Amino acid sequence: MSEKSYLGSHLREYGMIMALVAIVFFFTVIVRASIDVDFLSAQNITNLFLQNSYVIIMALGMLLVIVAGHIDLSVGSVVGFTGAVAAVLTVNQGWPVWAVIPACLVVGGLIGAAQGYWVAYWKIPSFIVTLAGMLVFRGSTLWLLNGQNIGPFPRSFQSLSTGFIPDIFGDADQALFGMERLNGTALLIVVVAACIVVFLGLRKRAQDASFGLTPEPAPVFWIRNAIVCGALIFVGYKLAIFRGLPNVVMVLAVLTVIYAFFTEQTTSGRRIYALGGNEKAAKLSGIKTERLVFFCFVNMGVLAALAGMIVAARLNSSTPKAGGGFELDVIAAVFIGGASMTGGSGKIIGVVVGALIMGVMNNGMSILGIGIDYQQVIKGLVLLAAVIFDVYNKNK
Amino acid sequence: MTTLLEMRGISKLFPGVRALDQVNLSVEAGEIHAICGENGAGKSTLMKVLSGVYPHGSYEGDIVYDGETLALKSIADSESRGIIIIHQELALVPLLSIAENLFLGNEVAKAGVINWPLAFQKTAGLLQKVGLNEAPSTIVGKLGVGKQQLIEIAKALAKDVRLLILDEPTAALQENDSQKLLDLMLELKAQGVTQIIISHKLNEIGRVADRTTIIRDGTTVSTLNRKEITEDRIIRDMVGRDMAHRYPDRTPNPGEMLLEVKDWNVFHPDQKDRQMIRNAAFSVRKGEIVGIAGLMGAGRTELAMSLFGRSYGRNITGSVTMGGKPVDTSTVTKAVDAGLAYVTEDRKALGLILEEPILRNISLANLAGIALRGVLNPRREAQVAEDYRRAMNIRTPNVQQKVMNLSGGNQQKVVLSKWLFTDPQVLILDEPTRGIDVGAKFEIYNIMNQLAADGRGIVMISSEMPELLGMCDRIYVMNEGRIVGELSRAEASQERIMAMILNSVGKAA
Secondary structure, eight states, X not given: OOHHHHHHHTHHHHHHHHHHXXXXXXXXXXXXXXXXXXXXXXXXXXXXXXXXXXXXXXXXXXXXXXXXXXXXXXXXXXXXXXXXHHHIIIIXXXXXXHHHHHHHXXXXXXXXXXXXXXXXXXXXXXXXXXXXXXXXXXXXXXXXXXXXXXXXXXXXXXXXXXXXXXXXXTTHHHHHSSSSOOOHXXXXXXXXXXXXXXXXXXXXXXXXXXXXXOOOOHHHHHHHHHHHHHHHHHHHHXXXXXXOOBHHHHHXXXXXXXXXXXXXXXXXXHHHHHHHHOHHHHHHTTOOHHHHHHHHHHHHHHHHHHXXXXXXXXXXXXXXXTTTTHHHHHHHHHHHTTOOTTXXXXXXXXXXXXXXXXXXXXXXXXXXXOOHHHHHHHXXXXXXXXXXXXXXXXXX | OXXXXXXXXXXXXXXXXXXXXXXXXXXXXXXXXXXXOOTTSSHHHHHXXXXXXXXXXXXXXXEEETTEEXXXXXXXXXXXXXXXXXXXXXXXXXXXXXXHHHTTTSOOEETTEEOHHHHHHHHHHHHHHTTOOOOTTSBGGGSOHHHHHHHHHHHHHHTTOSEEEEESTTTTOOHHHHHHHHHHHXXXXXXXXXXXXXXXXXXXXXXXXSEEEEXXXXXXXXXXXXXXXXXXXXXXXXXXXXXXXXXXXXXXXXXXXXXXXXXXXXXXXXXXXXXXEEEEXXXXXXXXXXXXXXXXXXXXXXXXXXXXXXXXXXXXXXXXXXXXXXXXXXXXXXXXXXXXXXXXXXXXXXXXXXXXXXXXXHHGGGGGGGEETTEEOHHHHHHHHXXXXXXHTOOOSXXXXXXXXSOHHHHHHHHHHHHHTTOOSEEEEESTTTTOOHHHHHHHHHHHXXXXXXXXXXXXXXXXXXXXXXXXXXXXXXXXXXXXXXXXXXXXXXXXXXXXXXXXXXXXX
């Protein structure tokens, strides 16, 4: 197969990365030209991750739900509710942070279980169950907070969102080179990560070849990896010269790797795709479809709780409105990331890129001072365009 | 009597198949004309030509109706001439009332505004005509199949029907509902409605039909008068094709007993009181190919699926033993562990994940076989798929190909591979050659013979009798949820199978 036709048949995967690069490039140029600010400044890159971490985290879980052929509209409300639970426990009850975090995750899991039960075992459409959940947990948040904001959180809880990985190399670098102070840990981590990406890529190529499959053409492989690793190291460098790697980014990276592994390399992950692809065939193949759907919702609840705590920590208070409308950003990220509306397909890496595209656009448009009215219109059109592109590609 | 309908030299081609070949059919005004034939003989195709489902130009031949040559473009076109077909699968909207259903698409309306009082009044009149004592506002879904069938007929009457076509109208009906329906047909005949009935059931044909046309392999065999209609004659005409050497040779060598099913009873999943399988019992030995013959709706698929992890029905009772030991087949996983595999008749809906590649479909039922502690081994998965691709001769550039891009025969081989990878002792193959071409059929037969030679037991469900006769060591005959007979290879013939089916009709109690 020639390089061209290979790219053609994998248009979607490359298209996503290219789109992200193009959007970043676009904003860099426009922001520089119009208000003379560096879009790719260390501070802005840090902000970008802090602002979007919770969307990405929830998108990981939402992918599983959507791959299984369902939807979860309640995640925004669950973010608000678990944030409120965290606030009540920490601020009002004085629980220590190490107890609050698992408690909130359990609350999220229970919420997911309560909804997943009806969807999985009673076959109530997930749209209805989670629409009800959306209302129930928004109301519960108001009730729990008594309509007030609760805060501030202790420093240790805030570090969940605003903390940074400490530099194990101390300030040695500063003394060595007479340049800006560099965070050694951050740099080390991204360099190692880049090496792992290349290593795994090479291994997969070798594997494909040994199966008699058409491997990615070498130039395409190296260009793609150069872009990915270049971006990784660039972002890492920028973070390093600022305050280092935010805790949230580490959580995000670890979760992304875990979920990518789960969806692509484990039997349970595979079964979720099978269930979404053809539930009846999966069932007749001995797959316990109900249990898997239930699991997807529990998992979604736990991730929503995690996101809820990160949001509360970032705002340093729990508000009745926290998480409002998040479900739409999350679902949009999953579909922009290439998941199929009918279930059965979609990749973790696509979802992360999809969420980043949304995030970069949010961030860029805000810097440019574009009003929320236009922002929403543009985001809506991007979502529509991404899905139309998918459907068009499929029918071609 | 005058001729109302004359179909002359009708031929209809589907890609690779000649479904109809020079069929002639002549129906007199005011008669009830029965059409008889095996599954797949072309009865339904012929009726679809007549009702405009296959428009003029997509077939060869002429339809002369009421002295005029028809060039139908659509169903609406045929309906406007009073030709109305009632399909086996009823076309009613279950959540609407009888009145709403009766005038669906044919509303009693002026300028789009429905005159409900008039519609209800007309409905009451029509219901009286078909002898259905229900209020016009009754929701259709709440009525049984028998009553729904009557509503379909009332619907036809609402459209001023002249030629009413009923496609196996009693297939889903209980005995007394069937009788009512046949009475109604005779009444409509007295009112001058010409009718065509497609049926397998000899007693029905004997009761209502004035003449019977028999179709076999897409051609008209004969048209019999009332006096000529006898069971022997109909059976001979229905099945009398020559048996070419379409089946690979094999020396049967049955070994010890594998699967034994006894006293198997299954009820309908939605209609609690409707028993679908009654006291079924059958067995398979090592190296044996056992057939289950029967007409559509005989309960063969229901028997197989209820056995395989209770995938069909409710209130399932009975015993299953494998190699003499009782086994639990109450979930699919347990059934697979017990050594069973069920290859579905509907491979697209129930057998395959069409959007996924071949290798993922093959590993689906035995993911543990390509994984270590829950982590998949892609190398092993590809190797397994590659092995089956070679062994089964699945024609594809590579195993990464999505199964939706494969032909029917190759898809069937993928489903077979999936189940062979679970290493079953007994395979139940439900219509394994449906919808695949002759060459691929021969390959599937060869695979079946190979599996039997390896010491596996095979249960083959098929609606094609020649296939069963050509492949099986023993044949069970099923009808109306019961196993009504068993024939050895030497005893079995199409005539005997058909006679067993026809003789058992209505004897269930």
